[in-house]
Amino acid sequence: xxxxxxxxxxxxxxxxxxxxxxxxxxxxxxxxxxxxxxxxxxxxxxxxxxxxxxxxxxxxxxxxxxxxxxxxxxxxxxxxxxxxxxxxxxxxxxxxxxxxxxxxxxxxxxx
Amino acid sequence: xxxxxxxxxxxxxxxxxxxxxxxxxxxxxxxxxxxxxxxxxxxxxxxxxxxxxxxxxxxxxxxxxxxxxxxxxxxxxxxxxxxxxxxxxxxxxxxxxxxxxxxxxxxxxxxxx
Numbered sequence: 107x108x109x110x111x112x113x114x115x116x117x118x119x120x121x122x123x124x125x126x127x128x129x130x131x132x133x134x135x136x137x138x139x140x141x142x143x144x145x146x147x148x149x150x151x152x153x154x155x156x157x158x159x160x161x162x163x164x165x166x167x168x169x170x171x172x173x174x175x176x177x178x179x180x181x182x183x184x185x186x187x188x189x190x191x192x193x194x195x196x197x198x199x200x201x202x203x204x205x206x207x208x209x210x211x212x213x214x215x216x217x
Numbered sequence: 218x219x220x221x222x223x224x225x226x227x228x229x230x231x232x233x234x235x236x237x238x239x240x241x242x243x244x245x246x247x248x249x250x251x252x253x254x255x256x257x258x259x260x261x262x263x264x265x266x267x268x269x270x271x272x273x274x275x276x277x278x279x280x281x282x283x284x285x286x287x288x289x290x291x292x293x294x295x296x297x298x299x300x301x302x303x304x305x306x307x308x309x310x311x312x313x314x315x316x317x318x319x320x321x322x323x324x325x326x327x328x329x330x
Contacts, residue, residue, distance in 0.1 A: 137316040149221075149307050149321035150260075193260070197316040202273040203248045205309075205319060207260040 108133045110196055112208035119184055119215050127179040127211045129194035139177050140205065141170050142193040150193055153179075184215045219244065221322035223308050229328045235296040238325045242289050242310030249291040250319060251283060254305040263306075266291055267314055298329045 111130045119125055131139065138157045142150035154163040156172040163170045167188065169180040179192055191210040198204040222241040230236050242249050251263040262275040266285035283293040289310075295302055305326050309319035 138318075140318050142321075147305070147324075147326070149223075149309075149324045152318050152320055155318050195260075198262075198273070200273070201315055202265055203250055203267070203311045203313075203315060203317060203319060204262050204265055204273045204275075205250070205260075206262075207252075209259045 108196055108198060108206050110194060110206055110208040112192075112194060112211050114211060115209070116212040117214070119181075119213070121185055121215055121217050122183045124180070124182045124184070126181070127192055127213070129177040129179070129208055130175060131177070131194075131196055133196055134199060136174075137197045137199070139172060140195045140197075141177070141179055142195065144191045144193060144210070153192075181213070184213075186215050186217050189213055189215045221308055221310050221320055223306075223322035223325050225325060226323065227326045227328075229330060230298050231330055232298055232300060234298050235294065236298060236327060237292055237294045238306055238308075238327075240291045240293075240308030240310075240322060242291070242308075243312075243320055246310035246312050246320075247289050248311040248314060248317075248319075249285055249289065250309045250311070251291070251293050252307045252309065253277075254307055254324070255303075260307070263293065295327075300329050303327060303329045 141153040144150040154170040193210045195205040195207045250265040265273045285291045305324045309321045
């Protein structure tokens with residue numbers, strides 16, 4: 107069965123203190139991996155799609171990378187506005203757009 | 218391009234009542250999925266529709282149902298509401314038919330009292 111595990115559950119950083127979030131997965135065949143950002147009470151906002159090991163995507167202070175077993179979301183010099191829950195998700199097998207989500211990492215960036 | 222629109226944003230219902238939530242996907246997207254999000258369970262898949270056909274259903278009781286119309290708009294219905302149905306209900310739309318990113322609406326916050 108496909109599974110997604112995110113760590114840590116929560117992370118507190120000082121403004122400017124870089125770090126990484128982890129998303130480990132077990133899947134019968136990688137069909138892509140998605141990163142989302144979610145603010146309290148709102149829907150997840152799409153960030154990145156990664157399809158193959160070695161692929162990297164960047165957006166402002168965020169950089170997502172992918173290996174055969176895990177993905178990392180690197181946050182460089184974060185700002186308080188980067189505070190949110192970050193979710194990773196895998197597409198389920200079969201003819202579907204069903205996504206399997208991890209439980210997320212709650213990031214708090216303090217000024 | 219307008220995003221995914223969900224209505225209403227907030228809803229308060231009494232146990233035993235039923236509720237209908239609405240979702241308008243991004244123009245051109247034919248795939249619509251629904252998720253339930255609670256603090257304890259995270260994002261749980263409810264069902265997915267593509268071109269008016271339900272392709273996949275999550276592990277939820279039959280009280281949860283949905284449908285998709287010819288214009289790709291979707292509705293979900295929950296009958297005989299229980300306190301445990303209180304959650305954020307999220308709708309997402311996708312452009313391709315499989316293995317593609319989903320774009321979410323702002324959700325409907327349902328509170329059952």
